[in-house]
Amino acid sequence: MKIKVLFLIAFIFIAFTSCTKDTKMPNYVPNVPYVPPTDFGFAKDVYPLFASHSCPGCHGTSGGLTLSGTASVVRTNLITVGAVIPNNSSGSKLYSNFNGTSHKNISLTSTELKNIKYWIDSGAKDN
Numbered sequence: 001m002k003i004k005v006l007f008l009i010a011f012i013f014i015a016f017t018s019c020t021k022d023t024k025m026p027n028y029v030p031n032v033p034y035v036p037p038t039d040f041g042f043a044k045d046v047y048p049l050f051a052s053h054s055c056p057g058c059h060g061t062s063g064g065l066t067l068s069g070t071a072s073v074v075r076t077n078l079i080t081v082g083a084v085i086p087n088n089s090s091g092s093k094l095y096s097n098f099n100g101t102s103h104k105n106i107s108l109t110s111t112e113l114k115n116i117k118y119w120i121d122s123g124a125k126d127n
């Protein structure tokens with residue numbers, strides 16, 4: 001009887017400690033290298049995030065940077081105000097405003113951020 005109780009206590013102890021260890025494990029994020037989406041294009045892989053994060057709510061048509069309009073127009077606006085410097089993501093506010101920080105409480109997903117970086121560093125093309 002005593003042995004059974006001891007086993008039970010030992011089992012509970014092990015079960016508990018292994019659980020706490022599991023929950024304390026930092027989230028494992030595998031270091032998968034970035035692979036751009038197939039047929040990468042600004043209109044398909046970058047432009048939609050402006051609407052989905054409600055950027056035009058502040059960047060409407062009332063001066064400053066305008067993030068509403070067609071993909072082509074938004075791209076031109078970004079370059080005209082200097083928020084995007086083709087081939088220079090670290091010098092581009094469209095990237096640096098969100099990289100490691102957040103802009104107006106908006107955090108982009110790492111995929112969105114990587115797509116922005118890739119787009120800028122491959123020439124910020126109108127594609």
Ligand code: HEC
Nearest residue numbers: 050053054055057058064065081082083093094097104106
């Ligand atoms: C709550 C309002 C607000 C929202 C939402 C917002 N912004 Fe901004 N943003 C500002 C303000 C204010 C500035 C600084 C003034 C300016 O340059 O227009 C700014 C500046 C910027 C700049 C630099 C502009 C420049 O002239 O160099 C970029 C790029 C930018 N925002 C991108 C974005 C993107 C992309 C989103 C959506 C993911 C977004 N913003 C959402 C308010 C906002």
